[in-house]
Amino acid sequence: MSDTAQNTMKVSDDVMITINEMHKWYGDFHVLKNINLSVNHGERIVICGPSGSGKSTLIRCINRLEEHQRGDIVVDGTTLTNDLKNIEQIRREVGMVFQHFNLFPHLTVMENCTLAPIWVRKMPKAEAEAVAMKYLERVKIPDQAGKYPGQLSGGQQQRVAIARSLCMNPKIMLFDEPTSALDPEMIKEVLDVMIELAREGMTMICVTHEMGFAKTVANRVIFMDGGEIIEQNAPAEFFDNPQNDRTKLFLSQILAH
């Protein structure tokens, strides 16, 4: 991973996601407190923080897998409301990769990739399969297209999950701890795919503890704790010169060994 990678990745000024004074509760429990965040087109953001800090909940709010109770979230010009049409519209443009892959076990790799393009984008089957093959080649597993997810390794499954999201041609990709459930030797193959995606200018928000990945590709690292954004900064500044005590403590804990 080279540190020069950042220079080759351009960020434009168009805003893709705006989150404004957003709050979320689970019952009485205040999970997200006054979140303000703006993400530009092509920006790569890494969110880190201790377990239970609300980082997964935050990105799940962006495609409405979780509902927020106060404040606004605007994705690609559409404000998230209870309106199902709006939600579906946003979900079409926002891809998501989960910690546990969540591939559909009863469908082949190819069917996993073509289902949404065919039924949501109304793409003809042949075209959807061509697109799927293109992305499966990009994540380097075109030869597994006919297999079922249960026959693949964890790393391969996660790459299929990335390809599946890309088949919808999303404008934004959300990654929810994509390497946390993987064996160590498989983490790299998934990160490599994500780095390549970043180089191509995809707008990405990644919840991850892979600090090497954050240093290589992120424009901005966000530290969350107790449902709040504690600190955000460019990776070099963030790692070398953390401002908040909680950030320092967190970094010292994860970088200690």
Place this chain on the structure above:
Amino acid sequence: MSEQQYAPGTHPDLKPPIGQSGLLFWFRKNLFSSPFNVLLTLLTAYILYLMIPPMLNWAFFDAVFVADSREHCRELGQGACWAFIDNRIDQFTYGFYPVDERWRVILCFFLFLLAMLPILWDKTPARRKMLWFSLAFPFIGYWLLVGGYGLTPVETTRFGGFMLTLVIGITGIACSMPIGIALALGRQSEMPIIRWLSTCFIEFIRGVPLITLLFVASTMLNYFLPPGTTFDLILRVLIMVTLFSSAYIAEVVRGGLQAIPKGQGEAADALGLNYGKSMRFIILPQALKISIPGIVNTFIGLFKDTTLVVIIGLLDPLGIGRASLSDIKWAGLAAEVYIFVALFFFICCFSMSRYSIYLENKLHTGHKR
């Protein structure tokens, strides 16, 4: 013999030790593994030796297949008097369906098999076109059995025997599946009224014995309907049987739905699939697959419960059997009648069970559960 040594990292794959498989090994392991097991094996073999030959003699070798009456049977042999069944086979099959119209029942049965083919077997040639026929079959079947529109009308009170069992069983199974799925989804719905209605329906129907529902169908319904309305008895029974088993199916399917990891629905949502598509392509195929044993269990139960209609005066095979036992000419042949009827039910239920195992194996895609 000392173990051959290999340098670390160069150990080849070896064959397993011999003598751990094969027929002889199986016998030794399962039947003769200890003195006590040898004793049990010999004892069991002796009991089987005592039981099996007399049973075969009764059912086959000493049995009488052609005779005019019970006395005639006894003169010809000491075994089972299958001549009685042979004598009554038409009644067992068709009940009191008019003799001249029985070809319609046979035609209907074969059309039913044809209609089931594309549903049960996905390699049927021209499956899509065949499925249209399957969809039209209920109407064709109804027309053939009940008549009208050019065919002689047959009153449903003349239905009986295996034909009645199959009509109630198959209609109940076919109708309770979609209703059951809808109820299961309804019970998990986020809309309170739908959830509440589904729950009430399921709990009420499950909390009442089927016989009670059948009595309601046969007597009480008349009180609720406007005077003068006639409402076919078999139709009422069909409705009650369907509602009854759909409540069970709903709970079985709900179990399947709950076994699906939350991530599956979230992944479908995240891809932009709406509720209907997510259910149709992602959730239900997996939930129903897990539910297959429970669903088939419910269907087998329903099929056997059709015998309860005898209580409200419909003559299913058991009813026909009981009625025929009172024939003086053939009196006292209960064993033959009940074994014959049991055999019919066993064949039907065992086929369902086998098919469900075939389906489970076919749908297995190598993922862990």
